[in-house]
Amino acid sequence: MEQVYDFISRLFEANDWPPRWFCGTWSEFHGWLYVLSDVAIWLAYFVIPAIIIFFIQKRRNIPFLPVFWLFGAFIILCGSTHLIDAVMFWWPGYRLSALLRLLTALVSLATAFALIRDLPKLVEEQPNDLLREYELEKQLKKYEGEIEELRKQLALKNNE
Known part of the structure; x- marks a missing residue:
């Protein structure tokens, strides 16, 4: 020690x-x-x-x-x-x-x-499972962007 x-x-x-x-x-x-x-x-x-x-x-x-x-x-x-x-x-x-x-x-x-x-x-x-998950994540990000854009448009209409 x-x-x-x-x-x-x-x-x-x-x-x-x-x-x-x-x-x-x-x-x-x-x-x-x-x-x-x-x-x-x-x-x-x-x-x-x-x-x-x-x-x-x-x-x-x-x-x-x-x-x-x-x-x-x-x-x-x-x-x-x-x-x-x-x-x-x-x-x-x-x-x-x-x-x-x-x-x-x-x-x-x-x-x-x-x-x-x-x-x-x-x-x-399974590689296909990973690829499918990646594609779903890409779609989710795209939809999140579209939702955010719609919210902005709605906010603009409400402010008019």
Whole structure:
């Protein structure tokens, strides 16, 4: 238990290790290739959940919504491990990296279990049902717009 307390209390300390640039014999090209690749991966891993969130907000009644949120958390945490790997070239935050990796592992397992749990329901889901629901939502929005227009016309007539 003492090691756990020590780990947590020193989570942001990095004086136990040198920055990655000074571990081994990194050439400038190899180091920057590593850093820039990790930063690019991190950026993609943060854009993808943003797109998922945008999609979730635009669609109503999405089936299996918790799985979407788990995917988002999983992707963000995966990206965070790449970001910390890039940062470690200057700041060797191996404790924070280990914690991020533990969180990534836990959320990854939760996502996998959720997919295993929901797979039979996903297989049963009929694409036509989703398409029909989408078409009904489009019609509903069209009718709501028409109703609103009729209300405006009625209000104008009442004000005359």
